[in-house]
Every structure is written in structure tokens, then in C-alpha cells.
Amino acid sequence: MRSVVISGTGLYQPPFTITNAELVESFNRYVDLQNAQHAEAIAAGERAPLVHSSVEFIEKASGIKQRYVLDKAGVLDPTRMYPRLTERPDGELSLMAEIAVDAARQALAAAGKTGADVDAVYCAAANMQRAYPAMAVEIQQALGAKGYGFDMNVACSSATFAIEQAVNAVRCGSAQCVLVVNPEITSAHLEWKDRDCHFIFGDVCTAVLIEAADTCTAPERWEVLGTKLVTQFSNAIRNNFGFLNRSEDSDPNARDKTFRQEGRKVFKEVVPMAAAHIEAHLGSLQMAPTDVSRYWLHQANLGMNQLIIKKLVGGEVGGDVAPLILDEFANTASAGSVIAFHKHRQGLSAGELGVICSFGAGYSIGSVVVKKQ
């Protein structure tokens, strides 16, 4: 069977940072404004007062310390609480394509390739900025790539699911060099007014180049030994935004039209699923979890990752085995495990094994077992 490698990765990092202290300060101002505005109804017991958020809770419950965003002022404005982005004319490169092209160029440079070497582009993310034409086709044109492009969405598992499609395309010869991009503008579909989740997400874009080992000229490459995907339907993470909203005469600003989740339930249900998935995947390749030098896990919650690793290797491990990036980036949906791989893959010798694994809405879990070449 044709050997397939990851030959380059790239990371677009937005220009603005929001610390937990800044976020909580603006959220609490929003709470005070709302409570003042509805003081009478609150006093009459007709409405529950909103409650302040806290930096201590966020850091303890999630491990997140800050996040990057494409627009800071709109998010922190207590009378707005979502980013302010400028609509672009059809003739201009769209925002998702722009950040994808930035990350893609880095991945191409790392692999010693140009856009013309790419013959398939998969744009995989938790949300697309428009219905059509596919973002991937616009990115393909901007990079001067050949072949074809398409979009796909498996929420937080979009990147690993796309990597499997790319590996299979190269393996069976329908493409030689596939670019996977994950532009995650999570700030636009997060409910920043909801205390339970306002701290969770950050914006970013990652890119991964996947090609046949025999065409690869990159100085650093990771052979893909196997990929494994699974989905199991759950409403515990859900967003009802969609093209039927208008015809259903539903309120476009209703709470269910942005991200919502039952965080505790997700935590409890996904941890055992993810650990069992990784173990089964490694077992199918005649490997044990302790054979793996590094786990680049989905970045949603520090405690979640620690529990998964504990289930896998039977003890506490440091950031050298399961690197953390969510303290700096927060949850970046499908990009999280790729950011971890992009920033923390140094130090492994040829022959050492690693696992990239995502988990999230769906539920969905995707794992990619790689070997340093």
C-alpha cells in the first residue's frame, strides 16, 4: 500500500488576545447592565437576576487562560457581546479563505511545496461562512492549486475526519497532495452572554499537508500509520443555526441559534468514549497506548485530557506526553489537536509514535496514528 505522510503544518493566529480577566470584566458589566435594566421584574420575582462570572472558575473548570479573536472590541462591548466583522464584496477574498490561505502557505513552505503541487483542498471546520460556493474552492483558486476542493463539517472533529479523507485519497491515487485547512471563527457562533460557556472558544486556522511519501521532499515528515473515525448521535452539543431558520420563522437571535452544550454530560460521556477509541485504534495496529510517545489531543478541557491520558497509560503524565495549548488558545474547535501537533512535535526521534485525536459534537471522535520518519 502507498505510504502517506504529513509533510507540513501551518497556524494562523488572530491579532487580538482576550484574557480571562478582560472577558470576565466585560461579562460582569453586561450582567450589571441587564440587572439594572430589569430591576423591577427582578424585584417582583418575575425574572432571575444574571450572575457574575469568575476568572477563578474558568481557570479551575477548564484550564483556559486566554483566547485569540479576530475582533476584540465587539466581543468586549457589554452592549454587543459578539465580534464586529466587515461584510466583503463577492469579488474580495472572504475572511475564512483569507485565514486559511495564511495557514496553508505556512504548511506549503514547511513541506517545500507550492500551491501548484496541491491537487485537492478540504476545508473542514465547525461552521462555514456561506452556503456556497464551497470555501475550499475559493482557497484552491487563491493558492493556485489544481484538482478539486470541498467543504466538510464534523464540528470539533472536522480536522481529523478530513485528514482521513486526505490519506485515503492519496493512498488510492485520486490525489497526490491534499491540503486540509481548518478556519475556525468560533467567536462568531459562541454565545458570549452565556456564563456557562462564554469563556470556552477562540479563533484560529490550521493547515495540514498530506502527500505520498514518494513525492515528499520535506525535511520533516510523519508517516500516517492509520486513521479511525466514529460518530454517535447526541444533542449534548448543538447549534440550530441553519438555512431553514427563515422559513421556520424562528428568531435568528434565539439562544439555540448559537453554540450550547451540557458541559458536564459531555465531559462524562466523551472521556470514556475517547479513551476506548484510541486504545482500540492502537490495538488494531498491534500497538499499546504506552508505545505512544506523544498524544496531541482535542483541546476543550484540561481535566478531560488528563483523565483520557490516565485511562490510557494508567497514571499522571506531563505536558511532554500530552501537550496543552488550550491555556493560550482556548477551545478552537477542530483546530485544537492540530495546533498541539504543530507547536509540540519536536523532540521525537525517528520511529517514535504519536496520536492526533479530536472529540466533540456529534458525538464524533477521530484519531490519526503517526510515526516520525
Ligand code: CO8
Ligand atoms: N463563572 C463562575 N461560575 C460558573 C460559571 C462562570 N463562568 N459558569 C458556571 N459556573 C458555576 C455553575 O453555575 C455551577 O454552580 P452550582 O454548582 O452552584 O450549580 C458551577 O459553576 C459548576 O458548573 P458546571 O457543572 O457547568 O461546571 P463544570 O465543572 O462542568 O465546567 C465546563 C464547565 C468547563 C464547560 C466543562 O463541563 C467542560 O469543559 N466540559 C467539556 C465540554 C466539551 O468538551 N465540549 C466540547 C464542545 S466543543 C465542540 O464539539 C465543537 C462544537 C462546535 C464549535 C462551536 C464554536 C462556538
